[in-house]
Amino acid sequence: MTGRSRGAVLGLAGVAGFAVLLEAVPRLLRMPQDVLPPLSAIVSALAGEMGTADFWQAVADTLQQWALGLVIAVAAGVAAGVVIGSVAVLRRVTASTIEFLRPIPSVALVPLVVLLFGTQLGSALVLIVYAAFWQVLVQTLYGVGDVDPIAEQTARCYGFGRWARIRYVLWPTAQPYVATGVRLAASVALILAITAELVIGSPGLGQQIAAAQSGGATALAYGLILVTGLFGLVVNVGVRAVERRVLRWHVSVRGETAA
Amino acid sequence: MLDVRGLRKVYAAKDRTVEALRDLTFRVDPGELVCVVGPSGCGKTTLLKCLAGLLDPTDGTVLVEGRPVTGPPPGMAVVFQEYGRSLFPWMSVAQNVELPLRQKKLPKARRARLVADALAAVGLADAPSAYPWQLSGGMQQRVAIARAVAYEPHVMLMDEPFAAVDAQTRADLEDLIRSIWARTGVTTLFVTHDIDEAIYLGQRVVVLSASPTVVQEDLTIDLPRRRDQLETRALPRFTELRTHVYAEIRRAQGREPAAPELPGVVPTGSEG
Numbered sequence: 001m002t003g004r005s006r007g008a009v010l011g012l013a014g015v016a017g018f019a020v021l022l023e024a025v026p027r028l029l030r031m032p033q034d035v036l037p038p039l040s041a042i043v044s045a046l047a048g049e050m051g052t053a054d055f056w057q058a059v060a061d062t063l064q065q066w067a068l069g070l071v072i073a074v075a076a077g078v079a080a081g082v083v084i085g086s087v088a089v090l091r092r093v094t095a096s097t098i099e100f101l102r103p104i105p106s107v108a109l110v111p112l113v114v115l116l117f118g119t120q121l122g123s124a125l126v127l128i129v130y131a132a133f134w135q136v137l138v139q140t141l142y143g144v145g146d147v148d149p150i151a152e153q154t155a156r157c158y159g160f161g162r163w164a165r166i167r168y169v170l171w172p173t174a175q176p177y178v179a180t181g182v183r184l185a186a187s188v189a190l191i192l193a194i195t196a197e198l199v200i201g202s203p204g205l206g207q208q209i210a211a212a213q214s215g216g217a218t219a220l221a222y223g224l225i226l227v228t229g230l231f232g233l234v235v236n237v238g239v240r241a242v243e244r245r246v247l248r249w250h251v252s253v254r255g256e257t258a259a
Numbered sequence: 260m261l262d263v264r265g266l267r268k269v270y271a272a273k274d275r276t277v278e279a280l281r282d283l284t285f286r287v288d289p290g291e292l293v294c295v296v297g298p299s300g301c302g303k304t305t306l307l308k309c310l311a312g313l314l315d316p317t318d319g320t321v322l323v324e325g326r327p328v329t330g331p332p333p334g335m336a337v338v339f340q341e342y343g344r345s346l347f348p349w350m351s352v353a354q355n356v357e358l359p360l361r362q363k364k365l366p367k368a369r370r371a372r373l374v375a376d377a378l379a380a381v382g383l384a385d386a387p388s389a390y391p392w393q394l395s396g397g398m399q400q401r402v403a404i405a406r407a408v409a410y411e412p413h414v415m416l417m418d419e420p421f422a423a424v425d426a427q428t429r430a431d432l433e434d435l436i437r438s439i440w441a442r443t444g445v446t447t448l449f450v451t452h453d454i455d456e457a458i459y460l461g462q463r464v465v466v467l468s469a470s471p472t473v474v475q476e477d478l479t480i481d482l483p484r485r486r487d488q489l490e491t492r493a494l495p496r497f498t499e500l501r502t503h504v505y506a507e508i509r510r511a512q513g514r515e516p517a518a519p520e521l522p523g524v525v526p527t528g529s530e531g
Contacts, residue, residue, distance in 0.1 A: 148344045150339055150341045150344035150345050151344055151345065151347065153308075153311075153313050153337075153339070154337070154339065154345045156312075156313060156330075156331050157311055157312075157313070157331045157335065157336070157337040158331075158336070158358075158359035158362060158406075158410065159331060159333060159359065159362050159363065160359075160362050161362075164362055168347070168358060169347070172347065175349075249348050249349045249350075249390055250348070250349075254392070
């Protein structure tokens, strides 16, 4: 068995074990159905919900918010990172500001954005972009800082202009870092999308969870939570697959194949 | 072609200054293959960076094809010691060789031809689609040499290009440089710390002193034009030149009072 398929088998075994646990624990502890229902009840509630248009509308809303926020954050983060990272003065001027703004939890901005945008989609989008932007920016800055001086000198010797050096040296060097930033940002964006829907009540899966919970449909609430977890998984696997394709030249992907 | 006049470079740090190069004057005429040799820490890399326009000298001037160097000169190709860092791992061998030609805005067909010819010249005609990191160190340096050759430079600078490869590969690469130079006649300045290598390769050897660095000697290598790893290195004249340069470098480091006389050698430093 290869390492990869072995890993997949072990991973599936872990999931199966967790499923058994979710089924067994509520039954063994005789938990009431409206506090911790067994997995079978959760799945059947979710299956029923999946037949409704509301569910799919919520999924679409969440995905749309997530994707839009992520795209904006990545574009802005990469652009800002490349510009700031390649100008020494800008880097020094912005360093402390970035370190100050970055740790502010996006959720702390909820009152502010509600004041500005109400409970509309704009609110959720601002929170998502704010949270995801820093992940991309900081990673891009690391990447830009990692440009090999010899590679840079080589490019200059062979008459590469500023733009050509950014395109052919800086950008490929930064790519693995940007990929990490995108992967982190994708997860954070999902968290913030659901949070915004839960807290502000903008349409999406988070809002559905809040509605199910307050309506006493506990099993359904758990089911929807599982769906958000599944999203996170799919997002991570997807980004990693793209990473492997684009970065097949990079040590992290190719492994240490000394010729 | 390459004219270095009174070159001085001082690195100024906060609390102290380091004089890497004190006063260098030498020239390389069109079509010459000149080696620069000196003890470690004598500022060879600093010299090369000043020549390549990557570093501004504190004093003095560098002229390439009659024009003062203020940035990387257009007709110059550089081969670095650190081939692994100088080649771009995200590009194939052929793409690495071709990229500078795209910066030169050469038409596609011409680029393809130059890339194929250069790879053939370094013995890598069958590896254009490989990635540099799939090749051995010696082969990677061949790619870097192919990139320089394809660029069709007027001047080629080489900064200890073979310091990181094994002895056998090194001998092969030395012969490769000789053959490329003989075929293209490109003006070449080859920087090395290896005395044997400098004498084997060069028509002239510029010996640098220890830091603060000046030109200790400018020596014409009067060995037959056709060099052979076995025959040339076995010539009595090779041994004489080697002993002489070695003594010069020992003297440069302050360990010996004076180099022994070398029969028949006329220092060429003061010539036009």
